[in-house]
Structure formats: C-alpha cells, structure tokens
Amino acid sequence: MVALTKNQHFVPQLLLRNFTTDGNEDVLLFDSTRNKVRPSSIRKVLSQNYFYDDDNSVENFLAEKIEGPAAAVIDSIVANPKQVIKPGLPALLTFIAVQMMRTPSSNTQALNFVNSFGGQVIEQIAALNGLPIESAKSLRLKPTDERAMRNHLLLRSTLNRWLLEDLSWHVLSNETNLPFVISDHPAVLYNWYLRDSDDPGYTAMTKNGVQIFLPLSPSITLALIDKSVYKFGEKGNSHTVLSHRRDVELLNSLQFRARQDFIVFPRSLDEHYIVRSCASIPANSLMTVHSGRTDPVLVSGDKLSSDVYVWKTQARYDQWLSVCKIKRRVSKKSLDYRDRRPHTTAAYIAAARDFFKLPKRSA
Template identity: 30%
Template sequence: MYEQITKNQHYIPQFYLRNFSDNKSSVGMYILNKKRFAPEASIKKNFSEDFLYGKDNVMENNLMKLEGIWSEIISNILINNETEKIGTDYRELSYRDKNYLLMFIAVSASRTLAKANYTNDQIDGLYKSILQNEPSFEKYKDSIDDFMVKFSIPNWIPIEAAKKTFMYFIDLHLVVLNNYKNCGFISSDAPVIKYDNWLYKHGYKHNIGLTTKGLQIFLPISRNKCLYLYDSQIYKLRGHNMEIKGCEDDKQKIEKIFYINLENQEDIEVINRLTIKNAEKFLVIHNQKDYENCKALIEHENNGSVSKGKGFAIHKLSAGEILQFSDPNVKEHLELPFCSIIDNSLEQESIDPNMMNNEELERIFPKFIDKFMSITRS
C-alpha cells in the first residue's frame, strides 16, 4: 500500500501542540536566543526538521500511527475535569492505555532535535576518542576537528530504546496536576522534564536516570494540565491526605489516575521555571495573555543562550579513560511547594567529573560506583 513521503517531520507532535492552541493551527512560541515572542507561530511549519527521521519515512510513519493512539488517550485526560471543581477527581485508564501513555512520555523525550544533536555529539566523541589512540591515525590528529561523525537518523536508537525502557519507570505514581491560575503551564521543544528534588537538595550534580531514587517527571499537556510522575517512596503531595495509588482493579485491569488541583501560583511558576531551564531553543505558550502573565519569569530565567554543552566528555586516568555520556537535564535544586520529601536521608558524596581534576577523579571514582547502587530504585 502506498504511503505518503513526509519531508517536514515534527519532533514535537502536532496533536500535542494543538493542546496549547485556541485555533488549532498556531501556537505562541518564544524564541530563547532572540528573546522574542511570536503569538501565532504555525504548528505545521515549526518544531520540525526535513527528514529528521529518514527519507524512507519508516520511522515517521510508525510515529504517526502511535500518535493516533497517544492523541486519543491524552484527549480523554484533557476532557475529564476540564473546568474547576467540575467532574470527577480521577480518570480510569486501562493497563493498555497507561502503558501507551508512559511510552508517549519516554518517546517524547527521545524524538526531539535536541536529543538528535546530543546523540550525534556522543557518537562523534566516541569515535574520535578511539581514533586518537589509533597509531595509524597519528598524522591526521591535527585535522580531527575538521569533520564530525554522525548518525543518518540520530533519533532512531533513542526512540526504539524508549519504546522498551518506559517500563523502568512504571513504578512511579502518576497524577494529573490541574492549573486554573492566570498563568498557564508552558511547554518547550524539550517538553519532558526529568528532575530529582531529593538528590539535588543534597548537592548531587549529575545526570539522573530512569531508575534513580527520587525521580520526578513532568510533561505539560495543555495550559491547564501537566502529567506528573514521582517516586512515592520519597515524596508525598502536600495538602492531599489520601494515598495516591493506582487503585488497581485486577478484574478489569483498570487504574485510577488522580487529578490534583494546584492551589498556589508559586506551584505553577516552579514547574514553568523547570520548563524554561529544560528548553533548548523554543518555548510553547498558549496565547498572548499567558505570555504577559509569565513574561517576567521567562526574562528572569532565560539568559538567551541555547548552548547546554556536549553530550560526551573524556576523563583521562592513569589506568585508562572514563568516557562520560550525558543528556541535558535541570541539575539545580528548586523547592517544589506542592510536594514534600518523606525520606530526607542520603549518604552521598557529591561527584561531578566536570568539576574535578584527574587526580581527584581517580581517587573518588571507585566510591562513585558503590554509591550509584545506593541511589537506584529497586
């Protein structure tokens, strides 16, 4: 059967962007490096790249099929309880829909242009580190920065991995945060925010993974709603005494996803701060009014720079080299007013390879391996 070849391939799904739009064809877009707001940026023409997922359209078509499933699930979440104090305080999801929703979160983090760039940085760094130690390459070392090793489809491996590794955070509790304040949730070209308030409060400054204790994941899905996954062994939601659990029905394989109303403006602002800090080049803002309401916050948090460093680094030790692969995530501690920490204990020596010389790194690296296991969810 003939399938249309799509040149303009969106790394932020169009159905997702339409949730932040009144007319479903345009959305407010803030350009970070220009510090400029475009109130009616075309959804069709933005947040996309030509043939980002390949010219054969195999990955693009697969994503489009999944987007049909994801769109229906998220639309149902948005329809329920869309008006303040009206509707039920939970949404029933089948296990199938819950798994597809978690897959959507994982794939959304893996399909972006920022992820493509970091993946290329990593493969480029890896190959060049091998070439640097290859005797036959000695005469070409001075020109090693004149070329870059790239994947033809850099998002392919991350996306395929995401379709399976979302199961690593299936133990996190999922709620929907409701926002009915003047300033709506904003999103970005890197919409999925991985955070760990527990670790960062203790001075931890490294990347976090899907199995890290205290993991929190935020994904705004409209100006009024944000998906929030959190480690319930570490956090509890403030002002909500009920036990936020899946409330599983074994016979029907149904899980209840609770809606939590955020009562304070500072709750909204801290999530928007995370969004701004996590963004690569663009913010997604519902309309001019929302922009005016959060303009001061954007200007305060945005320094106009889109550079977040490389996704690859080499640390030379006497016994060899440590190759460091990393993706960007917000690494500073921000107070989250809507949740509190249950378990505040952590015996963890802060280890940041980028802030150490080689002697310090060599001394402390064995401890890092031992400590890594202590901050991994079982």
C-alpha cells in the same frame, strides 16, 4: 498513491493543539535563537522537513503505534484531570518514553555524549604522542547519517517504558494566572531527591527519586512520580491544584532549560515573560554532559590502559514544588542512588543489546 508527509513533527500536534485558542490552529512561537516571537499554525511548528525519513516508515510508526494509542488518553486527561489514570498504562508510558528521545535536543545530548567520550580518547592519544592537546580539543565527531542515529535512539526508547512502569501518575491543574508553556523538548526528567548526589549516574530514569513532567495544556501538566520517595499533593489523591505562581514558574523553567530553540505558548500569555525567561535561562541547560579520564597505566608489556568517563549533571534548584516533599523516613536515611528495580534494568539492557546488536559490557 498515498501522499507522503514531508513536514514531520518532533512534538506531535495532539499536544500542541491544546495550546491553541478558541479551537483554531494558531499558537505563538518564540524562537530563542533568533529572539523572535511569531504566530504560527501548529501544523508548522516544532517540526522539520523529513526529520525522520523520506518514505514515512518512521513517521507512520510514530503516528500509528505511539501517538494514536495515546491521543485519546491525553484528551481524556485534559478534559477531566481529576480522573484516576490506570497504573502503568502502556500507551501513555510509551508515548512519554519516546517523546523524551525524539527531539533535536535529545539528539544534541547524544552527540554531546559521543563527543565527550571521543574527545577524551583523542586528547589522550595526542598527549601520549606529544601532539598539542588544544588541537585535539577542537575536534568534533559527527555521524554520517544523523537521521539514522536519531531513529536508532527513538526506536530504542520504545523499550524505556518498562523502566517507568513503577512510577505513579499525578495530574497538576494550574489555577494561577500564569499558563504552562511547552518547549521543543517537552518531556523533562528531574531528580530532586538526588540533587546533592555525587553518583555519576544519578540523572538516569532508573534511579530512586525520578520525576518526569509533560505539559498537556496551559492548565494541565502530567507527572510521573517515584511515590516511594515523595509525598506528592494530598495523600491518596493523584490530582493536585497549583495555586501558587512559583510552582508554575518552576515547571515552566524546566521547559525553558530543556528547549533547543523554541517555546510554544497560548496567545493569552504575555510574550515578554517568555522573552525574559529565555534570556536568563540558557537553552539545553537542564542537563550538562561532563567527561574525564584516568592517567594511563602500564598493564602488560608496552600496553597502556586508561578509563574514560562520561556523565550528566542536572541544573541546580534550591527550591522545589511546594506540593512535593521527600518522605520523612526517606530523608532520615543516607541517599540511596541505586536503581529502583535492578532486575528490570538488567533485563532492559539485555533486551536492548539483543534488539539493537549492542556489544556486551566487559567484566
């Protein structure tokens, strides 16, 4: 009988292994909730008992279909960061797309969306019935089976790679004395181009100007870039050396903001830098969920109608990477917050609806 995996990683060991020292399995872990630094084996960090399932069906799917195909590619990039990565490489795109949705932080964001929407509905009902709104605001919805919700998001994320295949690979090599760190939500998205947009959907991965960063080791970060918007590094080169500490601090700050609880870092890094950074940068602060509603209006007979809106905003950065510039022809035009490939986005929505039995949007 095959032994079941009890301790299930939400950040795979194939990433964590690159943050060890001298080939052993040890890293340093900062628990920002408890404000404690401790050494630990990568076998025991960024994981939970039965995080996905009891029977290993999801755990095995991740190992065989997501992590396995990407492992050799990631190891190759770390070993030779100057190599050209095949455009739209399915194994790597799928790995990144799934990594963005398989963590406790992504689950928290999803629950925040649910509660923001549900809270607005409950508050509206309370107001219409003369009940205290403050009592309604304190209500929090919680799924009866969090793992089922988490696994639904995870499986749906396998389709997300189609939304990323037009982005360009770029490898960032860190030659400063400050290593990259990795958080418990390591694949992070930011849109520098649309940072001043007032469009409620500007944080979506389908929009113009998307950038995604994933640290692969203390010296390597892999990026996906919308090259139609940005000039990134030297023209015609998909590898860039970072020699300014400020660039590394900025990329690390994305990890600090995206974390739920934990930061993993190599023993060579001063732990006080991690502690200070987490003290000044709140957890789960890269994206913030907002909600609102319109006033109810009479539509027919005694029926009232009100629209509820839920959206995300990203943390404000006043400066960005020194190696990244918005192209001149793009900067001269007004912000274009449309989807990069609307037909692909529409096909993705249709596929997700068919695969996961989602209700159709009303016209």
